[in-house]
Amino acid sequence: MLELPFNMALRFPNLDFKFLPFGENLNPELLGGVVALVAVGFSAAYLYYRTKNPKGCLDPNNFKEFKLIKKTPLSHNVARFRFALPTPSSVLGLPVGKNILARGKDSQGEEVLRSYTPITLDSDIGYFELVVKMYPNGKMSHHFRQMKEGDYLAVKGPKGRFSYKPGQVRAFGMLAGGSGITPMFQLIRAILENPKDKTKVHLVYANVTVDDILLKPPREWNGGIGFISKEIIKSHCPEPAPDIQILRCGPPPMNKAMATHLDALGYTSKMQFEF
Numbered sequence: 001m002l003e004l005p006f007n008m009a010l011r012f013p014n015l016d017f018k019f020l021p022f023g024e025n026l027n028p029e030l031l032g033g034v035v036a037l038v039a040v041g042f043s044a045a046y047l048y049y050r051t052k053n054p055k056g057c058l059d060p061n062n063f064k065e066f067k068l069i070k071k072t073p074l075s076h077n078v079a080r081f082r083f084a085l086p087t088p089s090s091v092l093g094l095p096v097g098k099n100i101l102a103r104g105k106d107s108q109g110e111e112v113l114r115s116y117t118p119i120t121l122d123s124d125i126g127y128f129e130l131v132v133k134m135y136p137n138g139k140m141s142h143h144f145r146q147m148k149e150g151d152y153l154a155v156k157g158p159k160g161r162f163s164y165k166p167g168q169v170r171a172f173g174m175l176a177g178g179s180g181i182t183p184m185f186q187l188i189r190a191i192l193e194n195p196k197d198k199t200k201v202h203l204v205y206a207n208v209t210v211d212d213i214l215l216k217p218p219r220e221w222n223g224g225i226g227f228i229s230k231e232i233i234k235s236h237c238p239e240p241a242p243d244i245q246i247l248r249c250g251p252p253p254m255n256k257a258m259a260t261h262l263d264a265l266g267y268t269s270k271m272q273f274e275f
Helices: 044-052 139-146 178-193 230-236 252-264
Strands: 009-011 029-031 034-036 064-073 078-084 099-105 111-116 127-133 152-159 171-177 200-207 244-249 272-274
Touching: 078 152, 099 139, 111 139, 127 139, 127 178, 171 178, 171 230, 171 252, 178 200, 178 244, 200 230, 230 252, 244 252, 252 272
Parallel strands: 171 200, 171 244, 244 272
Antiparallel strands: 009 200, 029 034, 064 078, 064 152, 078 127, 099 111, 099 152
């Protein structure tokens, strides 16, 4: 087993979709340590977006400021930030798979730029949300740690190399670590909300401790523990094939280790994508 160069424990959480607009229609199951996600409906907000298709608020060339209306601590160093859009009927205008660039200031007052993937979609009307892990010495972490409700965040976008269209692959395998769950969460939501999208999802989510697991119900952990190995990937992700793709997002050492595993298992470069 190839161990990661830090204490990374393997987690397969039951992600908390309950606080989202479509959450009342979902019943994710935990099967053999893999999150089996089944969509049984979609929200009125999604239907509104599909029929009305309102114009988004983002500008790819210029920063626009959005007001923080709610800051919710999720753990000792993670919080969910909700930002208001200009009107109650506004949408962010972020295609699935893309992210935004946020601007802030570090502890020395110097400008900092970082990319983030919202956990909301354009089916969420009037606001967008970020889940941010704030590291002790992180430059942008300082900015988010200091933010109070009523403050503004400068954002521009969309940006990013990944694009998604429903049904572009038969199945996704997802290898996420820490806050790397956010682009996976965004994509999973889009698949679940679309009743015509039959894409299968296989998620392996790793964290250092149980308390570090993001977007989960507050209950005791009884899932798997250990490093992500080739055997785990082989057991819980779709086998190499032209119509599947393995996505990975996590700390650089984890991404490197996962790439090595995937190459050894026969996944070609076209079958892999790193956020």
